[in-house]
Amino acid sequence: xxxxxxxxxxxxxxxxxxxxxxxxxxxxxxxxxxxxxxxxxxxxxxxxxxxxxxxxxxxxxxxxxxxxxxxxxxxxxxxxxxxxxxxxxxxxxxxxxxxxxxxxx
Numbered sequence: 001x002x003x004x005x006x007x008x009x010x011x012x013x014x015x016x017x018x019x020x021x022x023x024x025x026x027x028x029x030x031x032x033x034x035x036x037x038x039x040x041x042x043x044x045x046x047x048x049x050x051x052x053x054x055x056x057x058x059x060x061x062x063x064x065x066x067x068x069x070x071x072x073x074x075x076x077x078x079x080x081x082x083x084x085x086x087x088x089x090x091x092x093x094x095x096x097x098x099x100x101x102x103x104x105x
Contacts, residue, residue, distance in 0.1 A: 023043075041066070067084070
């Protein structure tokens with residue numbers, strides 16, 4: 001996981017929130033809504049395969065950006081346990097879902 005400094009651009013996060021509202025995104029599905037903007041950004045990346053600026057992003061990179069976003073908001077920074085367990089969860093779920101889809105289709 002790569003640590004990134006917190007984005008200070010409120011316009012960026014307003015656009016992320018607007019996308020979530022447009023798509024009825026709930027942010028952090030099934031977990032407490034800590035760092036909800038990070039969840040919304042992750043949803044955008046996974047649903048579209050693009051960053052907000054329109055650049056392609058892989059699932060792996062989206063999951064890493066998600067963890068990095070949480071780390072940037074945590075007092076523990078890179079060592080945030082929440083970033084670690086959420087990264088493990090989204091990574092395991094994403095790749096498990098793909099395996100199930102391959103079996104079904």
